[in-house]
């Protein structure tokens with residue numbers, strides 16, 4: 037188990053809360069084990085859920101690699117990354 041400076045288990049750190057329910061969270065442990073986003077075509081998997089997860093990674097100081105099948109989505113990710121990093125500097 038890896039502990040942070042304040043003695044908290046690193047993997048259990050909560051990155052996102054999805055509701056007021058205390059157990060409805062997304063932790064570092066969840067993030068590194070894999071996350072699947074499911075939904076119909078055009079339901080917001082990329083521009084809502086995916087974008088929020090990517091912003092959260094950047095806030096934590098993490099990097100990442102995004103592979104896009106849709107060519108116009110590369111610009112979405114560049115803009116998202118630039119804006120998020122801009123907020124942090």
Ligand SMILES: Nc1ncnc2c1ncn2[C@@H]1O[C@H](COP(=O)(O)OP(=O)(O)OP(=O)(O)O)[C@@H](O)[C@H]1O
Nearest residue numbers: 074075076077078079080081082083084085086106
């Ligand atoms: N909750 C929402 N309200 C309004 N518009 C939305 C919402 N969710 C997504 N959209 C819009 O719908 C369009 C498609 O969204 P997005 O590309 O994120 O869907 P997707 O689930 O990733 O689709 P695909 O399965 O094709 O990858 C985008 O233009 C997005 O702005």
Ligand SMILES: [Mg+2]
Nearest residue numbers: 080081082083
């Ligand atoms: Mg998509």
